[in-house]
Amino acid sequence: MTSQSPLAIEATGLVKVFGETHAVDGVDLTVRRGSVYGVLGPNGAGKTTTIRILATLLRPDAGSARVLGHDVVKEPDAVRSAVSLTGQLASVDEDLTGRENLILIGRLLGLKRAAARARAAELLEAFGLAEAAVRLVKHYSGGMRRRLDLAASIVVTPELMFLDEPTTGLDPRSRNQVWGIIRVLVAEGTTILLCTQYLEEADQLADGIAVIDRGKVIAEGTPGQLKASVGSGSLHVRLLDPEQRPAAKLVLERELGGVTLEPDSAALSASCSEADRAAEAVAELARSGVRIADFSLGQASLDEVFLALTGHSAEEVQATPSDPTEEEQPA
Amino acid sequence: MSANPTPQAATASAADEAAVRKAISSTPRPPKPSALSNALCFGWRGMLKVKHVPEQLLDVTITPVMFVLMFTYLFGGAIAGSTGEYLDYILPGILVMSVLFTTVYSGVALNTDLTKGVVDRFRSLPIWRPASLVGSLLGDSVRYLVAGTVIIGLGVILGYRPGAGIVGVLAALGLVIVFAFGLSWVFTALGLLMRSPSAVMNAGFMGIFPLTFLSNVFVDPETLPTGLEAFVAVNPISILATASRGLMEGSSDAGDILVVLAVAAGLTAVFAPLTTRLYHRG
Numbered sequence: 001m002t003s004q005s006p007l008a009i010e011a012t013g014l015v016k017v018f019g020e021t022h023a024v025d026g027v028d029l030t031v032r033r034g035s036v037y038g039v040l041g042p043n044g045a046g047k048t049t050t051i052r053i054l055a056t057l058l059r060p061d062a063g064s065a066r067v068l069g070h071d072v073v074k075e076p077d078a079v080r081s082a083v084s085l086t087g088q089l090a091s092v093d094e095d096l097t098g099r100e101n102l103i104l105i106g107r108l109l110g111l112k113r114a115a116a117r118a119r120a121a122e123l124l125e126a127f128g129l130a131e132a133a134v135r136l137v138k139h140y141s142g143g144m145r146r147r148l149d150l151a152a153s154i155v156v157t158p159e160l161m162f163l164d165e166p167t168t169g170l171d172p173r174s175r176n177q178v179w180g181i182i183r184v185l186v187a188e189g190t191t192i193l194l195c196t197q198y199l200e201e202a203d204q205l206a207d208g209i210a211v212i213d214r215g216k217v218i219a220e221g222t223p224g225q226l227k228a229s230v231g232s233g234s235l236h237v238r239l240l241d242p243e244q245r246p247a248a249k250l251v252l253e254r255e256l257g258g259v260t261l262e263p264d265s266a267a268l269s270a271s272c273s274e275a276d277r278a279a280e281a282v283a284e285l286a287r288s289g290v291r292i293a294d295f296s297l298g299q300a301s302l303d304e305v306f307l308a309l310t311g312h313s314a315e316e317v318q319a320t321p322s323d324p325t326e327e328e329q330p331a
Numbered sequence: 332m333s334a335n336p337t338p339q340a341a342t343a344s345a346a347d348e349a350a351v352r353k354a355i356s357s358t359p360r361p362p363k364p365s366a367l368s369n370a371l372c373f374g375w376r377g378m379l380k381v382k383h384v385p386e387q388l389l390d391v392t393i394t395p396v397m398f399v400l401m402f403t404y405l406f407g408g409a410i411a412g413s414t415g416e417y418l419d420y421i422l423p424g425i426l427v428m429s430v431l432f433t434t435v436y437s438g439v440a441l442n443t444d445l446t447k448g449v450v451d452r453f454r455s456l457p458i459w460r461p462a463s464l465v466g467s468l469l470g471d472s473v474r475y476l477v478a479g480t481v482i483i484g485l486g487v488i489l490g491y492r493p494g495a496g497i498v499g500v501l502a503a504l505g506l507v508i509v510f511a512f513g514l515s516w517v518f519t520a521l522g523l524l525m526r527s528p529s530a531v532m533n534a535g536f537m538g539i540f541p542l543t544f545l546s547n548v549f550v551d552p553e554t555l556p557t558g559l560e561a562f563v564a565v566n567p568i569s570i571l572a573t574a575s576r577g578l579m580e581g582s583s584d585a586g587d588i589l590v591v592l593a594v595a596a597g598l599t600a601v602f603a604p605l606t607t608r609l610y611h612r613g
Contacts, residue, residue: 055455081360081457089448095380107372108458110361119358126350136383152452156360184351 005069008033008160008191009054013063016049023049025215026063031208033159036182036192038206040199040306046215047195048088051162054193055085068159084153088164091149094138098129098148101137105155123151127181143174150181160191167201179204199306213310226305233298234258235272235281240291242266248290255281260307272297366459373466378473390436391478395429399485402549410550415490422486423503423575424548427568429482430475430511431543435535437471438518442528454611461607468515475511479504495581503578506591510571513595516602523609548572567594 009031016024024046031037039047052058054067056076064071070078085091092101099120106116124133127147137145146166153161166182167175182205186192196202202209203223211219211226219226235256239248242265249268252259256278258271272278278297285292381387402421407414441464444450453463483491483500493500518535525531545559546568552560563569571591577583 052451057451057454077457080455081363083455085451085455087448087451089451091448091452093376093449094447095383096376097383100376100379104372104376105452105456107375108364108369108456108462110364110368111358112361115361122350123354126354151354154355154358156358157355180348181351184348185355188352188355190355 005066006033007031007066008035009037009065009067009193011050011054011063011065014050014053014060014065015062016046016053016058017061022215024053024060027212027215027217029065029210029217031191031193033191034189035207036186036194036205038202038209039193039195039212040197040202040209041212042197045212047197047212048164049215050212051085051164051193051195055083055162056080057085082159083162084158084160085162086146086149086153086164086166088168092137092145092152094140094145095136097134097136098124098140098144099133101148101152102155105152109156111156119155123155127151128177141174142170143177146170146174146178147181150178150185154185158190160193161185163192163194165195165197167196167198211306211309219305219309233272234269235278235295235297236262236267236269237282237285237295238264238267238293240266240293244290247288248285251285251288251290252281255284266293363457366462369459369462370466370469373463374469374473375466377467377470381470381473388474388477391429391433391474392481394432395425395478395482396485398425398429399482399489403489406549418486418489418491420551420576421549422482422491423579424572426479426482426503427507427572427575428543428548429478430507431514431539431568432536433471433475433478434511434515435518435532435539436474437468437515438520438522438525438531438535439528440471441467441519441522442525442531445523460611461603464519464603464606464610468512468519471515472508472512475508476504479507493579495579495583499579499581499583502583503575506578506588507571507575510567510591510595513598516599516606520602520606520609523606542566542568546572567591570594 007030009029011027011029014024014027014029015022027046027050029037029039029050039050041047049058053060054065054072056072056079059073064073066072067079068082070082072079092098093104096104102120102123103116106119107113111119121130121133124130127150129144129148129151132140132144137148140148150166163182167178170178179201182192182194186205192205194202194206206223208222209220209226210217235252237248237252239245245261245266245268249259249261252268252270256270256272259268260270261268270281272281275297282292282295399422402425403414403418407417407421411417411420450463483493483504495502517538518531521534522531525534546563546566548568552563552569555563567590570587574583574587574591577587
């Protein structure tokens with residue numbers, strides 16, 4: 001089963017076109033075995049389409065990809081035998097109970113009846129679903145559904161897991177639980193390709209990140225490298241009066257340069273590596289009559305990385321009509 | 332589970348982590364199961380859904396009862412002179428009609444399934460590709476069996492006495508179910524091509540409704556205009572109805588039965604691979 005290649009995923013020039021839309025437009029990805037690789041981008045950027053190609057659910061229109069050494073087009077069965085997929089809409093059958101879902105997957109993968117039952121019980125217990133085992137999944141909360149989805153993905157231990165927005169739509173507590181499970185998976189050596197639109201999620205979990213926008217990888221590196229690429233840090237300023245933002249922008253451009261306007265209409269930030277110069281800039285703002293609500297000096301967030309790389313914020317793109325394959329999470 | 336970060340909760344989550352760790356590392360991949368085993372799993376899934384929502388059997392229980400009562404008492408006298416005589420003619424026909432109408436729902440159900448995330452999981456599993464489709468249709472066969480049993484049971488209550496007894500009835504039911512299995516592939520293909528469950532329903536009934544009525548299910552075709560009579564004679568649904576009547580009366584024609592089986596096999600041979608390809612297309 002294990003091939004010699006140290007790479008779990010090698011994709012070159014992947015293209016997928018739906019009608020007029022280039023959902024994926026020449027994506028290259030290289031993912032080492034045993035790592036967590038984040039694919040970061042807003043809705044409609046092509047994340048789900050990329051994952052579906054790599055999981056053999058879609059055929060690419062151009063380009064090629066090998067997953068765990070197997071060609072996704074020529075050897076789909078070999079790929080399917082080594083990976084598991086956790087979809088954006090939780091990939092579980094909501095008309096069955098949690099227990100039945102896990103038994104069904106176990107039986108389909110070849111576990112004997114008793115083994116499938118025992119495995120289901122073990123997973124339900126481990127994922128905190130033992131009490132809900134005989135309830136229909138349609139009555140589960142979003143967090144329970146995601147946990148069941150993850151459990152279904154490891155009924156038989158996969159070498160590689162595709163996680164498509166595993167925490168979209170979850171409350172912070174459920175999100176932390178899911179992150180906890182993913183960290184354990186990683187610690188046990190599972191390779192993970194994680195698609196997310198949450199910059200924090202990629203930062204928390206991933207060793208390497210590809211930023212994807214409009215079907216193209218626009219940057220790649222470790223979270224640290226990406227942050228460094230937009231400067232080592234930045235000064236964030238929030239104004240009392242949004243009307244003063246143009247004036248503040250002028251001052252900061254003169255003092256520091258590299259000013260970005262944040263989605264919050266009263267906030268802006270400027271790249272800045274030295275605390276002394278930041279202090280001077282803040283003093284200069286005060287002298288010019290700009291009233292400041294608060295300010296902070298911090299390392300660049302991945303949000304700022306995205307802004308610096310694409311010239312637009314992740315939120316802006318989300319407002320545009322989404323790609324037909326990137327379904328919205330039901331409310 | 333409590334939302335408060337009490338010491339107990341902290342301990343519980345630590346235990347969970349150990350349990351998750353153990354759960355992850357413990358199961359190596361078993362040998363691949365057979366295609367039949369895969370398909371039967373999906374049949375089991377269908378049965379579980381019926382178990383959880385028994386109301387979905389209404390369409391295969393109430394509707395046939397309605398048909399039997401309506402046709403027997405409303406048209407019996409006018410068509411065959413007496414309700415008793417018409418019952419002998421119409422009951423196998425109603426059996427055929429009710430079961431064939433139910434096949435449309437296989438397509439509707441598949442179309443509904445596609446909107447759910449679970450299909451992605453099924454498609455990403457290393458299993459026999461047609462398994463989920465074959466399995467669902469095997470599950471649907473149980474629904475056909477329920478419909479058939481209701482119709483024949485009601486018929487017997489109303490005075491229907493099949494000449495070939497229980498064996499003939501079972502043979503006829505079996506033949507109808509085999510034909511329905513073949514026909515349902517047409518509707519599953521349709522289910523994958525149409526955009527919504529209601530579109531599948533409309534298109535499906537637009538096809539099956541005239542085909543069923545332009546057969547000998549309800550009336551002896553002798554009184555029909557020549558062109559129509561010729562069509563009715565070659566309509567596979569007529570042949571199925573004739574074969575079923577024959578089996579139930581004990582006067583079956585081997586030729587008719589062979590034609591029915593051949594049509595079922597033909598529909599499966601064409602539409603099963605088509606459906607499978609549409610289901611897995613990317």
